[in-house]
Amino acid sequence: MLFSMQAITSWAEVATDKPVAYMRQLCKHFGHKNDASFGEDSGHIQFDFGRCELRASEATLELEVSANDEESHERMERVISSHLERFGRRDGLTVAWHG
Secondary structure (H helix, E strand, O other): OOOOOOOEEEEEEEEOOOHHHHHHHHHHHHHOOOEEEEOOOEEEEEOOOOEEEEEEOOOEEEEEEEEOOHHHHHHHHHHHHHHHHHHOHHHOOOOOOEO
């Protein structure tokens, strides 16, 4: 699915001492049913209802989600947040969306 210039986007910065590990875990998890890939410090997950771009820095996992309509955008935020927070429960990860 290609996104138009009208896509709704939001971003989050999640503080963690394991940003690369969480980025890979998200991409691998969703990659079983969606187009997903990652490199050393970035990746993406393409759903049929939206897209998530991921970037890992020294102590932060940066997330950017985009979708073509409000309902899909809210779904993207919900899906990515719930999975990352569950994967990072022991580390107390929380996702706060901006934008």
